[in-house]
């Protein structure tokens with residue numbers, strides 16, 4: 433039996449939505465995207481949402497809107513996807529890595545506070561695997577520090593909550609990804625949710641070459657409208673061709689969460705007795721259940737992934753600690769062991785196949801193979 437790591441659930445109704453956009457003269461960012469932005473803003477109870485071509489471009493545009501650049505530092509957890517730190521490098525600022533909590537693998541307000549220095553201009557909290565970081569705590573820690581922006585990496589957490597608050601409630605910008613494997617996807621895409629009208633206005637310009645009018649506004653009512661350029665920008669809009677896939681997924685995301693939760697519970701019930709662990713659940717958190725990641729003794733990790741692969745089971749690693757990746761290690765000269773929690777987690781982590789629709793039989797196969805392998809002599813810790 434072959435079990436893929438992930439399989440999307442888009443189908444013929446989604447193809448029809450793309451066909452409907454193709455039947456109009458307008459393919460790039462336009463009215464479809466605006467409807468989706470209104471839907472996302474409403475979902476999070478925030479005034480503004482700006483679609484972008486990816487999380488990465490949304491984050492770069494956000495850092496630009498915040499005026500962060502050379503000479504500035506941004507605090508980033510050591511356990512996350514490389515993109516979280518890469519965007520800081522891309523605007524010429526320096527990512528300052530902070531180790532994560534050993535139980536939850538999240539950035540804590542205490543650890544972030546200890547890393548603040550004279551050049552700190554922002555903190556990026558990552559809602560790893562779908563569990564929200566303590567945004568209320570981070571925001572309370574930053575009271576009186578208007579010079580430090582609070583940014584949320586919500587690539588894993590659209591539908592999650594913490595103490596009743598969704599992403600966006602405590603931050604300057606909350607940035608989402610609609611990449612191919614995320615809980616909501618259009619292949620590639622992203623969105624920035626913000627409470628701040630100034631940042632929203634800046635983002636609308638930055639995502640479109642700094643122009644004062646978007647493509648749809650320039651040709652509104654079939655009359656050409658002049659535009660000016662008030663700031664330097666990127667090209668980071670999401671075309672309507674892709675945005676058309678998002679509406680129905682956003683409408684149903686909350687109703688689809690119990691299926692993810694049930695899959696995770698099934699893994700936990702069955703894997704509980706095996707020599708492996710997973711991150712602690714966080715009190716008050718509604719987990720968006722983006723990934724199901726286990727941790728085994730580091731020397732068993734790669735052989736176990738290989739053996740699972742031979743049994744037809746695809747797995748991945750989310751993630752090796754970012755400061756231990758060659759680029760960061762070489763540029764900043766981190767010694768091995770500088771971020772012990774993130775490094776140890778990253779050396780033993782295995783993401784198991786996890787997607788609604790995988791079915792009990794596929795999940796049973798994963799669990800049975802994992803149990804059988806871990807009983808073999810060669811996998812004794």
Ligand SMILES: *Cc1c(COP(=O)(O)O)cnc(C)c1O
Pocket residue numbers: 486487488489512513515516558585587588608609610611621622
């Ligand atoms: C996927 C991901 C990103 C990047 O998202 P893109 O839309 O591919 O740019 C950033 N951070 C985390 C934690 C991710 O998992």
